[in-house]
Amino acid sequence: MPSRDFKRTDRVGAELRRELGLLVHAAVRDHGLPSVSVSDVEVTRDLDWASVWVTALLPEQSKEAVKALNELAGEFRRSLSRSMRLRRVPELRFKYDDSVDKGERIESLLRQQARDLGVDQADGAAKDDGED
Known part of the structure; x- marks a missing residue:
């Protein structure tokens, strides 16, 4: 069956x-x-x-x-x-x-972490300091 x-x-x-x-x-x-x-x-x-x-x-x-x-x-x-x-x-x-609340909390933590690491959120790449 x-x-x-x-x-x-x-x-x-x-x-x-x-x-x-x-x-x-x-x-x-x-x-x-x-x-x-x-x-x-x-x-x-x-x-x-x-x-x-x-x-x-x-x-x-x-x-x-x-x-x-x-x-x-x-x-x-x-x-x-x-x-x-x-x-x-x-x-x-x-x-x-509360899954939506948890998701929003995780997203804000990831944004904060990316900001602290200096990652550009638009393309996900690290900011270029102009040093080559």
Whole structure:
């Protein structure tokens, strides 16, 4: 039997990410929450739970946003049950995705290191002192 490239949990996760992206965007606007967006959804194999990873525009407001989204999880789940064709919509757990923050931190450290070493960022070459 040929193996499928995409598992059902992957397909459900992708669909949940699309739907939840719209729902979270509306909740941010309607409830005055800090600006967040859905970055990924991981669904358990039995489709009972879904971890919804969100990123915040302002990382210092991430805890407040995640707390509010977890309080609204029941409403999101009801909306999903109406819009998706699933026998049972998974329970939602919102978590903060700090990978963007870590990436920005690494990039700033690399820029600082390059500046300290005198590397021109435009072409990646060391600055020429004119000594030959």
